[in-house]
Amino acid sequence: MSKIIMHADLNAFFATAEELRHPELSSYPLAVGGSGPRSVISTASYLAREKGVHSAMPVAEARRICPSLILLPVDFPYYEMLSRSFFAYLKRFSPHIEEASIDEGYVDLTGRVKGDPYAFFSSIQQGLLKQIGLKCSLGIAPTKFLAKMASDYKKPLGITIIRKRDIAQMLYPLPIESFYGVGKKSAARLRLFGINTIGDFALALKNDKEEVKETLGKFFYTANEWIAGEGSDLIDESPFDPKSIGHSETFPYDTDDYLEIRKHLLSLSRSVAEGAKAKKKKGRTVSLLVRDTHFNNHSKSVSFSEPTDSFEFIYERVSDLFDHNFLGMTVRLLGVTLQNLVDPRKETVQMSFWNFEEYEKMDQTKLLVHELNRKLEKGNLTLLSELKKKGGGNES
DNA sequence: TCTGGGGTCCTAGGACCC
DNA sequence: TCTGGGGTCCTAGGACCC
Numbered sequence: 001m002s003k004i005i006m007h008a009d010l011n012a013f014f015a016t017a018e019e020l021r022h023p024e025l026s027s028y029p030l031a032v033g034g035s036g037p038r039s040v041i042s043t044a045s046y047l048a049r050e051k052g053v054h055s056a057m058p059v060a061e062a063r064r065i066c067p068s069l070i071l072l073p074v075d076f077p078y079y080e081m082l083s084r085s086f087f088a089y090l091k092r093f094s095p096h097i098e099e100a101s102i103d104e105g106y107v108d109l110t111g112r113v114k115g116d117p118y119a120f121f122s123s124i125q126q127g128l129l130k131q132i133g134l135k136c137s138l139g140i141a142p143t144k145f146l147a148k149m150a151s152d153y154k155k156p157l158g159i160t161i162i163r164k165r166d167i168a169q170m171l172y173p174l175p176i177e178s179f180y181g182v183g184k185k186s187a188a189r190l191r192l193f194g195i196n197t198i199g200d201f202a203l204a205l206k207n208d209k210e211e212v213k214e215t216l217g218k219f220f221y222t223a224n225e226w227i228a229g230e231g232s233d234l235i236d237e238s239p240f241d242p243k244s245i246g247h248s249e250t251f252p253y254d255t256d257d258y259l260e261i262r263k264h265l266l267s268l269s270r271s272v273a274e275g276a277k278a279k280k281k282k283g284r285t286v287s288l289l290v291r292d293t294h295f296n297n298h299s300k301s302v303s304f305s306e307p308t309d310s311f312e313f314i315y316e317r318v319s320d321l322f323d324h325n326f327l328g329m330t331v332r333l334l335g336v337t338l339q340n341l342v343d344p345r346k347e348t349v350q351m352s353f354w355n356f357e358e359y360e361k362m363d364q365t366k367l368l369v370h371e372l373n374r375k376l377e378k379g380n381l382t383l384l385s386e387l388k389k390k391g392g393g394n395e396s
Numbered sequence: 397t398c399t400g401g402g403g404t405c406c407t408a409g410g411a412c413c414c
Numbered sequence: 415t416c417t418g419g420g421g422t423c424c425t426a427g428g429a430c431c432c
Contacts, residue, residue, distance in 0.1 A: 013432095033400085040400050042432095055432085061397040074401095101403095101432050183430050218406065219429095248401060285424085295399075299426060335401090340424095404431080411424080 002164070003110040003233045004140060006121070007147035008090060010103035011135040011156035015045035017082050018072050020133045030070045033059050038250050042074055046156060079103075085132050093124060098144075098235045104151075106144050108235045121159045129157075145231035148180050164229040171227070172199030179227075181219060189215050202227045242279060246287075247271040248335030254293050256330040265318050268336040273311035281341045282307030286317040289335030290326050300325050307342045314338065 010016070014032040019025060029048035033041040041062050044053040051066040062069055083102045090097055096108035113120050121138050128134050137158040139150025146162045149171060153160040162170055177187035179198050193211055195201050204212045205224040213220045225231050247268045255261065265288075276282060286308075287301030300321040308314065318336050 036400090038399075042400080056399080058397050058399060061399095064397075076402095103432075181430070185429060242403080243405095244403070246402075250400065287425090297427075301425060303424060333400090337403095402432085404429105406429085407427085409425090411422100413421085413423105414419100 001110075002142035003108060004113060005142065005144055005147045005233055005235075006107045006109050006124075007100075007139040007141075007144070007151040008086075008105055008107065008124075009137045009139070009151040009155075010086060011137060012043055012045050012049075013082075013103040013134070014043035014074065014079055015048070016133075016135060017079050018075075019045065020082075021078075022072075025070055028070050029053065029066055029068060030072065031062060032072050032074050033062075035059070035071070035073065036250075037252055082132070082134065086128070086134060089128055089132060096235045096237060098237060099240065106147065106235055108233075109140075117161065118159065121161075125157060125159060143226070143229060143231040143233045144235075145180060145226040146229060149178075152178065152180075167227065167229055168199070168202075172197060172202060174198045176201055179223070181223065186215065198227070242281065243341060244337050244339040245272055245275045245279065245281060245283070245341070246335060246337030246339075247275070248289060248333055250291075250333040251331065254330050254332050256328060258327075261322065261331060261334065262319065264334050265322060265336065266315055268334060269315035269318060270311050272336050272338050273309055273314055276309040276338055276341075280344060281338075282309045282344050283338035284308075284340035284342065285338070286314050286321075287337045287339060288318045288321040288325075289333070289337070290322070290329065290331050291333035291335075293330050293332060295332065298326065301339075303340065307340075307344070309338075309344075 015030055018030060018032060026045075027047075029045060029051050031041045031044040031048050031053055033039050033043075037060070039059040041053060041055055041057045041059060043055060044057075044062075048062075048066060048069060051069070053062045053066050053069060059071065063071075079102060086103075087097060087099055087105060090105055090107050094107050094109050094112050098106040100106060117140075121140060125136055125138055128136055135156045137151045137153075137155045137160075139147045139153065139158075139160050139162070141147040141150050141162040142164060146164075146167070150160040150162040151158070153162075153170070174197060175187075176182060176190050176195055176197060177184065179201060182190070182201075190201065190204075190212065193204070193209070193215075195204055195212070201212075201223070205220065205227060216223065222231075249264060249268065251260075251264075284305070284307050285301055285303040287299055290298045292298065302317055302321060314336065
């Protein structure tokens, strides 16, 4: 039996969030974004979109084409608070929810649609607007991919149902870049093969076109299932568990000033370490991203056996990486990321073999313990006796 | 007009181990 | 003497999404 998956997508979320607390501004074109010389628009209200303002557009250009634009700074904590209300609201209709991002989620409504479907979905949409003040587009379909495509079909305040038998009629005429997962680069390449619409794409997938397979890699097979209506309908209800924690910053002007660069590495490292501590994560890899004057990215990373959330350690690692690889370079952006994250609370499972507090005091032994832990994880339990021989091992 | 910042996932080569 | 193949980890880069 096919499921009923609903994709709910908040319309112009950040901009709407600002209009909610500044109702007097809602009759003006409004956008949320940075204020620096190199900032871009994060979200534009629909009034601003009518003037041509859109996401990722440089603020300078937005101001040029829409001089009356009201630009507000991004207030992430506020949007997160509203986002929590949004998901709490959705949970009233089903406990099976996947939070896909801050402003969109999948809901498994199988067996929960009461009465006339359109009236039912409309009441979900209207309830959100009346109770929280947020506008959303709803897409309803048997798979997550189709539901996502459906919610994109009409904005704002759209309600679109795509059944399997509607795929050709509804999706095939759409331009290739509206296919979720096909971005600018892939779209340009596909157009070279004469693939301009989702319909062209579907045909190429079905015919196993070799050049398309080469262009898309693994995604070829995923896309083939998606467009046939055989994509995943599984809701991932697990809470957000980050796989990396990073911060990056674009300089207002490109610089080769070493002290300036060091200062930024310091503050980025501090932010990353604080982020890791807040999320109770430690990482085994630190990476440095440098964007040069020509907008080319260069990354260098280093891994180590003991996970860290130490600001000093992260700062030393990225400083070394910079000194050894990019000394003298003029940079546009610097980024610091902690990856290979482990949850320190889970890390301590093996520690229960020993009295860990004792080891914390002894640096040398601490390193040994961690090295052994890593080996023990791989199943070589005989190492336990090795540790005892070297002394300091307390069974508990 | 000159292009943010937070992420995820994929690819591909090389090292290393068995 | 010449030469396997699988698995995992590390590293760099790139596409994509919100």
